[in-house]
Structure formats: structure tokens, C-alpha cells
Amino acid sequence: MSDRTIEVGVFVALMAVVVLAGFGAARWRAPDNPHTLEEWGVGGRAFGNWTIWFLLGGSMYSAYTFIAVPALTYGVGAIGYFAVPFAVITTPFTFIFTTKAWSVARRHGFLTHSEFATARFGSPGLGALVAVTGILATIPYVAVQLVSLQAVLRTVGFGGEWPLLAAVTVVSICTFRSGLRAPALLSIVKDVLLAWMLLTAVLMVAMYGGWDSAFDGAATRFAATPNPADGLLLPDTGHLGFLTLVIGSVLAIFAYPHALLGMLAAKDRATIRRNAAALPIYCIALAIMAMLGFFALSRGVRPADGDLNTVVPQMIHEFFPPWSAGIAYAALSVAALIPASVMSIAAATTFTRSLYRPYLRPNATQATEAKVSRWVSLIVKFGAAALILAVDPAFSVDLQLIGGVVILQTIPTVLLGLITRWFHRAALISGLIAGLAVGVVMLYLTPRLDGAGRTVAEHFGGSSWSLGDGRSIYVGIVALVVNLVVTVVVTLVLRVAKVPSGADQTRPDDYLADADDPYMQRLDQLIDGLPRADENPGRPREGVR
Amino acid sequence: MPxxxxxxxxxxxxxxxxxxxxxxxxxxxxxxxMAGVPFFFWYQIACALLAMVVITFVHLVTREDDHE
Structure with a gap:
């Protein structure tokens, strides 16, 4: 048997196991009433420590991360390592902010940021805007997962369109049937496969002369390129761009619907806090993956057709024993399908809760909500696949870049909103729109440069805005600053003008509620997305002055 | 509650x-x-370990807040 046959055989066998597990997931701790959005979307909010840890690892540390980050370090060196400090900083943030979000969501039955925005600032319009932003940012994120999957499939030898479509169809059916239970169960499978892949990779580096020779070889190759910005260390002018990219990415992850959805499936606050403490383990795995980019560079791995996304699959093919390569390919493929599934569930839930129910069908039953979400999740996944197959895969990478800048603009509402409701709803809407406009215009005006600094494309050439003296800054942060300034100024103006701000449907103690809370799910208040008459007129409204 | x-x-x-x-x-x-890895890269891994230790510590000393 040739090496390739063994690789493909192991890969196909493992993928078959994964598909069976995905179908069986609906029966995993099956609830009494599976046809509600609570069950389908967040697994009945009953997942414990281990399940949540795997699910988060599965949805946040995606194939795109594991393929694109080493591709970046391979291509530009130290700058590509931004993903690691980004991942580390998300863990203390999770400890503080996600516990607050979990409590308020638990008490009110929220599944999405947009429902929180509606309730916190008394504005269904703001909620709808946050929902639309979230969905628009999520679809290209699903698409880049599928681009990563395609890179793996192409390396294995399944080129063309049908293998991707087959994979999307299978995962769509699993998601349709099992909801969040399917990716949660598959995340466990994925992490076992991924642990094996990392172990093989570390042994591989040791056998080929250790990290010393990997980094030294990479340094030699970087020195030979005309690009002054690449190398093992950041150039002196690179710090601002690097740090703003780290900070922007950290904030963005707390605005993406899928990252929240995974956390809402936790059964209590302690589960989230323990998970925050254990998540850095994934950061270490990510760091090892990122450093593999240098190994690939030092050993002269060449990407197929110049597509840097194939660097990691190519390296696996050239340096792993064939059966281990099969395992690694399966790990990467599952790592693409899990986030695609979670993201499509999150986008579908956002649509149902913040657009469908408030605006299209105010009296939707729980069963209708679950049904609509199931179908929308299908549309999201096939929409993402169409984006790749019918348009251009490179286009989806550009859209993902834009998506990151776009989602960041909801931060004043969804992250700062957890701490304060000082902002006026109209100010938040103005700030969001201003931030979106500035961000998209700046991205549009950014040319794509090749290694030697020549312009190869006029527009959407990256998210680094050049400041002219060699330094650059992440566009998302600039747009967010504009957004915050507009929000603060408009809030002050409206407060002076005494324009009434919306009623806050949440109370301070909502942000501390735990699983054994007696006031859980005051959902009826928000059934049509509009705050009803205050049930408790005597209570002080925080923030209304 | 002090x-x-x-x-x-x-x-x-x-x-x-x-x-x-x-x-x-x-x-x-x-x-x-460290083990051939330049400081820039292993520093972040050390930060990840630090985050684990600090978050675990904060979780343990504030644990009674979980049930209010």
C-alpha cells in the first residue's frame, strides 16, 4: 500500500466515525422536549465543565486558526504570532465578562447578544442592528472554515467541489437534527485527534534537529526575502500594528455570536470560571501550531498552487508517518466542521430571536422558533459554501477580514453594556453606524501589497492601516475609537436635551444570578422583543438620570 | 457583607x-x-501558564461568590 492510500484510508475511516457520532448526538442526554430553541441552540443549558471546555476549544480554536496562523508565521514570521497573546488575554476576560453575560442571559432566557441589547437599552432597533451585524460577520467566518476544509481535502487528493459539498451536507444534517449537541460531542473526538497531531508534530520537530534548527532555518529564509517586515522578531515599527490587532481580536471574540452561544450552554457560573482557568491549555496548543510555521519554512515546505492555507496540510503529508497524517487530516477537517456548525446555529438563533420574532412573527411558539432556526442554520451553511464555490475563495477571506472589523463595532453595546447602561440607545446606534462606515471605508482604501511593497490590488488588501512612517494600526481599533467617541458625545447631547432613554429590563443582581436562582427566565416580559409595562415600578432604574 | x-x-x-x-x-x-525556542515565542507560552495559575487562584479565593 502506498503512503497516500494509508493516509486516505485512515482519514476516511475516522470521518465515518465522526459522522456516526454526529447523528447519534441527538440522543445524547436527550431532553423531554427537544423541540425548543433552548434545547436545540444551547443544549438545554446543562453542559458541565468538560463538555463546555471541549465545545469552546472546538468552536474558538477552529481549523481556520490552526491552518491560517501557521500559514501567517510561515509567510511573515513574528506578526503571525499575534494569535497567541490574543488567545491568552481572552481567558481573564472570559472569567469576568462571560460570567456576567451568562447570568443575565440565564435569568432572561437570552440566547444572543442582540436580545441582551434590546433588553438592556430598551431598544428593539438596536437589538436588530446588533443581530444584522452579527449575522453578516458570521457568514464569512463560516466560509473561511470551509476554505480551510477545502485546503485539507485538496491535499488529501479530494480536489474539486463535490467533496466540500458532501462535507457541508453531512454536517448540516447533523446540526439540523442534533443542534448544539452534535458539535459538543464532536469536539471531544476532535481534541483527541488534535492532541495526537500535536504530539506527532513535536516529535517530528525533535527528530529534525529540534526548535533550534527550525527557528535558525526560518531566520535564514526570512533574511533572504526582500520584505523588511518579516522575520523572527517584530520590526521596530511593528509594535503598534501588532498590539492593536491583538486587542481588536480579543474584543471581537466577545462580540461574535458563536463564542457566546457555547458559553451559554454551561450549567452554572462555576463551570464558566473553571473553564476560563483551563482555556490557556488551548493557547499553548495554538502556540505550538504557530511555531510549526517556522518548521515548515526551515524545511522548505512549498504550498500547493501558492495557497498558503495548504502549508500545514503539505507539511503533514511530507513529514508525518502516513497513518498519523490521516489522523491529522481528520483532526483539521473536524476542526473546520465544528465551528461551521456552532456559527450557523448562532447566526440562526440570532435571526430567530432578534429579527423573526420581533418583526415577522411576534407570537411564534417555541416549536416554531426551533424549526425556523433549524432551517436558517441550513441557509447559513449553504450560503457560505456558495460564497466559496460560486464566487471566489479569496473573496470570503476578504469578507472575514471585514467581518472582524464590523463585529467589533457592537462592543460598546454588548461588552460595555454588561458593565454600564450609561450610553443612550440612539447614541449606541449612531456610534455603531459611524464605526461601520469608518471601518469599511478604511478597508476599502487599503491596497494589497506584495512582499516587495508593490501594489497588487487596489482595495481590501488587509486590515492594517499604514501610518506612513512604516508603522501601521489595526483598522478595527480605529473604527472602534470613532464609534466610542460618537457614542459618548451623542449620549451627552441627548442627556442634556433630556431625551428619554429606553427602559432597562435587567437589574444589577441579574449579572450575578446562578443556576439555583429563583427568578430564572423572566422570559415572558420579552416575548415580543418589546419591554412590557414595568412589572415593578418601584425599583430604581440604574443609569436613568 | 464584608x-x-x-x-x-x-x-x-x-x-x-x-x-x-x-x-x-x-x-x-x-x-x-528555551529548548531552542526564542524568548518572544516562549514568553507567550509562559503567559498562558501564568493565566492558568492566576485565574485558578482568583476562582478559588472568590468561590463563595458563586452562590449568592
């Missing part, structure tokens, strides 16, 4: 794992290497 508010102050410790990974202008060096 015990609760005092234990809550420990949450400020979380600034340490938030700020440490951002010190890249100072960590931007090759030496000292």
Missing part, C-alpha cells in the same frame, strides 16, 4: 494575565532561548 467585598478585590489580580501578553515591545528578543 467578606464578599474583600474577596472580590482579588479579581483585580486578573489585570496581570491581561497585561503580561501585551508587553511584546519588551519581549521582542531572541535570547534567552
Amino acid at each position: 467578606t464578599r467585598s474583600r474577596s472580590r478585590h482579588w479579581q483585580w489580580l486578573l489585570i496581570v494575565p491581561t497585561a503580561a501578553p501585551l508587553l511584546t515591545p519588551y519581549a521582542n528578543r531572541i535570547e534567552p532561548r
